[in-house]
């Protein structure tokens with residue numbers, strides 16, 4: 001590796017947040033379908049690159065590379081970062097740090113893209129496969145398809161008794177297919193698993209609808225926003241956070257595993273979209289919403305202590321601590337990115353394909 005590159009990587013690892021203290025020319029985050037094919041290829045190559053850089057966590061949970069450093073960090077903190085007031089901002093920081101490593105460790109020039117599943121979710125047909133037939137799951141310029149073959153799940157593996165599973169095996173195509181992409185976190189040392197997917201169409205269609213995004217974005221304050229975003233730990237009511245996780249990961253898939261979900265590169269596409277929902281909500285009253293947080297410190301403890309603006313988020317060895325107030329600002333002293341305008345419009349639960357205008361240069 002070139003010496004200056006090596007140096008900037010070392011600086012990045014050592015100084016954490018301080019490098020981003022001045023936000024100039026923030027990367028513009030776009031929906032996957034707004035990227036040209038060459039931009040998609042650049043992004044996918046950068047993710048593969050991360051999986052060939054050294055781990056920075058000291059082998060946390062048996063992580064063996066920089067891509068897995070993120071999965072292990074999430075896995076380590078899983079019990080304290082979901083169903084809490086800092087859920088959205090923890091994942092904002094995590095996703096933005098991934099974006100920064102793609103750029104600074106792997107020479108990626110673009111922004112973290114997002115997957116707006118609402119563009120293709122059907123409100124009228126739970127069995128619609130339209131959402132899985134998009135360029136997100138393309139084998140050449142996307143993330144590959146479902147896991148194969150179909151594997152039965154035991155009762156212990158499927159505590160919510162989810163129906164409608166379609167996969168469970170290894171992803172067989174695309175850049176993250178079996179034999180090309182390895183997941184070591186949580187495995188015995190020296191062993192790895194493949195990336196698994198287990199599509200459940202009804203969850204995707206029922207949970208990923210524009211009307212649910214609208215409901216979340218219409219909440220009057222941060223506390224109610226945070227609660228609407230995650231809703232309840234059950235499948236009896238839809239929640240947009242669950243859409244990508246369980247629509248794609250199902251029961252046996254990587255994205256459906258609460259600890260190991262960042263093992264699927266789609267995790268960052270999904271969480272970037274949730275972050276866009278937070279960002280859109282903030283834009284409705286930015287002066288106030290740059291300085292407002294709430295929600296429980298202890299998962300689901302809605303009458304207990306709440307997070308405050310000076311509550312500190314840590315993401316282990318990936319970067320330094322940041323306060324919730326710092327993380328509310330996507331162009332402040334810690335974070336530096338923006339959402340590209342115009343955003344693609346989803347049909348208002350029309351149950352038809354979103355027909356995104358793309359403006360791509362080489363389609």
Ligand SMILES: *[C@@H]1O[C@H](CO)[C@@H](O)[C@H](O)[C@H]1NC(C)=O
Pocket residue numbers: 123124125126202206
């Ligand atoms: C989709 O499935 C959910 C959960 O079973 C159900 O509540 C909902 O009515 C279904 N939607 C349609 C359009 O059939």
Ligand SMILES: *[C@@H]1O[C@H](CO)[C@@H](O)[C@H](O)[C@H]1NC(C)=O
Pocket residue numbers: 159160161
């Ligand atoms: C799933 O099914 C088992 C066995 O029938 C039952 O004991 C359990 O309560 C069910 N779980 C849920 C979340 O419905």
Ligand SMILES: *[C@@H]1O[C@H](CO)[C@@H](O)[C@H](O)[C@H]1NC(C)=O
Pocket residue numbers: 061062185186187188189
């Ligand atoms: C890491 O590997 C060791 C040795 O194989 C194993 O005992 C341990 O359970 C693994 N750690 C995790 C978090 O799976």
Ligand SMILES: *[C@@H]1O[C@H](CO)[C@@H](O)[C@H](O)[C@H]1NC(C)=O
Pocket residue numbers: 223294295302303304305306
């Ligand atoms: C935390 O916030 C909730 C919702 O606003 C509120 O009901 C609760 O009393 C707060 N907890 C404390 C300890 O103030």
Ligand SMILES: *[C@@H]1O[C@H](CO)[C@@H](O)[C@H](O)[C@H]1NC(C)=O
Pocket residue numbers: 312313314321
């Ligand atoms: C980072 O934040 C955590 C809480 O999330 C705290 O325990 C730790 O002491 C902080 N570390 C530093 C260096 O401030």
Ligand SMILES: [Cu+2]
Pocket residue numbers: 074081082091
């Ligand atoms: Cu998470």
